[in-house]
Amino acid sequence: MHALPAQRPIRILIVDDNPAIHEDIKKALQGTELNPALDDLRSLVLGEPSASPRANPVAAAMLFDSAFQGEDALRAVQQAVAADDRFAVAFVDMRMPPGWDGLETIERLWQADADLQIILCTAFSDHSWSEMYERLxxxxxxxxxxxxFDAIAxxxxxxxxVGKWxxxxxxxxxxxxxxxxxRRLADEIEQRRGAEERLIRGSLYDSLTDLPNRALLSDRLEHVVARASREADLNYAVLFLDLDDFKVVNDSLGHDVGDRLLIEVAARIQACIRKSDSASPVDENVAARLGGDEFVVLxxxxxxxRDSSIVAQRLIDTVGAPFxxxxxxxxxSVSVGVVNGRGRAGSAVDLLRDADTALYRAKRGGKACVAIFDxxxxxxxxxxxxxESDLRRSIEQxxxxxxYQPIIELDTGAVLGFEALVRxxxxRQVVIPPREFVPIAEETGLILPLGNWVLERACAQVxxxxxxxxxxxxxxxxxxxxxxxxxxxxxxxxxxxxxxxxLQRGDINLELTETLLMDSFGHGAMVLRDLEERGVQFHVDEFGTGLSSLSYLNCLPxxxxxxxxxxxxxxxSGEANQATIQAIVQMAHARGLKLxxxxxxxxxxxxxxxxxxCDYGQGYHFSHxxxxxLVEAYIEGKPSTRRAG
Structure with missing residues (x-):
């Protein structure tokens, strides 16, 4: 329960033109025990049970003020109200010549303090009881x-x-x-409501761009799919957008610039799909961010x-404007995969999957391309x-x-080693080429169990x-x-x-492409140094195809x-390529590397x-x-093998 203010002394105002009356009232209040015969009056006024005889509690803590005219009493009450130290009771005489009489004084006192309790003291009056009742x-x-008056009364x-007051x-x-x-409770409720609204919004909107997130997009997609099941002619489309080379911006300029780029791209996408700017004539278009640099437009x-293709190209042009x-x-620049939904069956998940498939084709076509799912x-x-399904089962089973394709020392024809190639x-006993299943394994994450299987099997074979x-x-x-x-x-x-x-040092060489090294340079460098200390050697695969700096050759093992x-x-016949190869040979040897x-x-x-x-070669000229x-039979008759370097 809220604590109440401490009890102040009770203030009593005596208003009478006769100073003797003032003293009589003070004596009556300060020296009188309460009469149980009169306690019924308190019960009558306050509605409380009558109490047993006891000392006067009013006299225990009270202050008296005196006023000899009504005007003086009014000033005293006004000052008490202003100081927030009000009078509890005023004893007011009926006749106080030459000033106001008791009735006028009471009326004015109540105007100043409506809670003031009044005891009207009278012997005779110029007013009848009915007149007093009518006025007060x-x-x-x-x-x-x-x-x-009787002191006890x-x-x-x-x-x-006083008790009532x-x-x-x-x-x-x-x-x-x-x-x-x-008020505090209302404020707390409002704060909680605001927090709940922020939580709800946070679960449905992207915190960086304020676009709908995957959850809200999925809900909208499910609604449009349900609507399309009822309206066979409903024309709608899903556009999957992905920024080209966004990782380059993040890595070269920092994540802060990358985030601001995403915010700007999101704003441009929203502006592009508004009713006034879109081939779609309704205001129900939705732009969402799935995460990273991926966006989806519904x-x-x-x-x-054909409107979807128009909007897709407009998105490419709008996003591609310089800033x-x-x-x-x-x-x-942004690539776009498009799925037109009219007349198609399937779920929201199917729509996103097919739009992503179209985006994959667009990416293969270069930057700022559009591909439509067909x-x-x-x-x-x-x-x-x-x-994917068959590969997953094949890995498990x-x-x-x-x-194993041989790597041959060109000067002697000796076998240096072999490259392990997964098949x-x-x-159905059909051999599937690696170019068909390895990229799928990369995309689906199956490359991890596949790579682990190759590692274990190759080590076991050695x-x-x-x-x-x-x-x-x-x-x-x-x-x-x-x-x-x-x-x-x-x-x-x-x-x-x-x-x-x-196995011992040099038994296993790990091959990594230039592109992989550039994409994973920071973490990758630590891993390679760790493995080098454990006896593993490394080769750069597909050398010469990357556009990166060669500085990594100086700092990686x-x-x-x-x-x-x-x-x-x-x-x-290619003289230019011969010159390039010779330059690469010289560069490799200058760094102590074999080619x-x-x-x-x-x-x-x-x-x-x-x-x-060139030091070594690998290819069909030597062996498939x-x-x-068959490896042991191939090695027989070959010159003695020796390690590179």
Missing amino acids: GSSDQLLVLKKP ACQMAHAL NRTREADDRLIALESAN LEGMTDE EIDGHDLRP DELRRQAVARQRI DELFLQ WRND AEWRSRGLSHALSVNINVSKKQLAASDFADRVQSALRNHG FSALKLDPSFLSSLP IAEGVETAEQLEILQALG PLDAD
């Missing part, structure tokens, strides 16, 4: 004490009215406390399916889904196998060859994917495979570069590579990839 009305704040009246004040204080508590109520952030001139893409999507023969007496110099190269390198347990997994199969096959495709040429298919290419000083049980 019926009030529980007024009692009449006839002169000459005066005390009892004062006691009753105290309770009125307490009630007012409690009401104020209650109103204050109600167009409803289009008049024609400046912190002095950096940025020209963002029957051909649907066929490809179904095939990809089947491959150990239906994959490895083949997949599905349950251990088996050593146990059968093959040269201890033999090594196997294993390709590493971006997701493998990013995995927190990759280094431990490699070390575990080496330890479990008893590589032992060899693998020249991309594209450099050999024009040999022996392995991939894609050697003819004797002419071999001769040129030997003349240019071999099954593990």
Whole structure:
């Protein structure tokens, strides 16, 4: 319960033109015990049970003020009100010549303090009782004490009215406390309501761009799919947008610039799909951010399916307009995948999946491209889904196998080692080329269990060859994917495979592409250094295809570069490529690295590579990839193998 203010001394005002009356009233109130015979008056006024005889509580803490005319009394009451130190009871004489009489004085006092309790003291009056009643009305704040008065009667009246005045004040204080508590409660309710609204909004809207998020978009998509099931001619479309090269902005200019770029792109997308700017004639279009640099637009109520392509191109043009952030001139570009929904069945998940498939095709076409999901893409999507499902089962059931392509020392023809190449023969005994299933494994995350399987199987194969007496110099190269390198347990997994199969330093080389190294440079560099300390060596795969700086060769622990096959495709006639290869050979040797040429298919290419000083070669000219049980026969008759470097 709210604490009430401390009780103040009770203030009594005596208004009478006779000073003797003032003293009589003070004596009556200060020296009188309450008479139980008169206590019924208190009960009558306050509605409380009669109490047993007791000392006068009013006299215990009271202050007396005197006024000899009504005008003086009014000033005293006004000052008490202003000071918030009010009188509880006023004894007012009826006749106080030459000033106001008692009735006028009471009327004016009540105007100044409506809660003031009055005891009217009278012996005789110029007014009848009916006149007094008519002027003052019926009030529980007024009692009449006839002169000459009995001290006990005066005390009892004062006691009753003071108790009533105290309770009125307490009630007012409690009401104020209650109103204050109600205001605090209302404020708390409002704060909680605001917090709930923010939580709800946070669950439905992207915190960075304030666009609808995936949850709200999914809800809208489900609604439009349900509506389309009832309205066969409903024209709508889903557009999946992805910024081109957004990672370059983040990595080169920082995440703050990247975030501001996303905010600007979101604003441009919203502006583009408004009713006034869109081929769609309704205001129900939705732009949402799925996360990262991915956005989705839902167009409803289009008049024609071609409208979606118009809006997609408009989005590309609008997003691609240049702007400046912190002095950096940025020209963002976006690729768009489109799904037209008219007459199609499926769920919101299907819409997003097919739009994403169309976006994948758009990305393959270059920057700022549009692709529309069609029957051909649907066929490809179904095939990809089947491959994903079959590949997952094949990994779980150990239906994959490895083949090994030799890496040959060009000067001696000796076998340096082999590259382990994963192969997949599905349950229909069809061998599926890696180019068809490895990209799907990358996209779906299956590359992690697939890569782990290759690592374990290749290490086990090297251990088996050593146990059968093959040269201890033999090594196997294993390709590493971006997701493998990013995995927190990759280094431990490699070390575990080496330890479990008893392999030594140089038995395993890990191949990483230039693109992978640039995308994962910070984390990747730490992983590579960790593995180097554990005896693992590294080769740069597809060297010469990246557009990155060569500075990574100085700070990462590589032992060899693998020249991309594209450099050999024009040999022996391509003089420019020969010059490029020679420059790469010189650069590699200057850094203490060996060079392995991939894609050697003819004797002419071999001769040129030997003349240019290339160290090793790999390709069909030497051998197609071999099954593990053919490797021993291939090695027989070859010169003794020796390690690179």
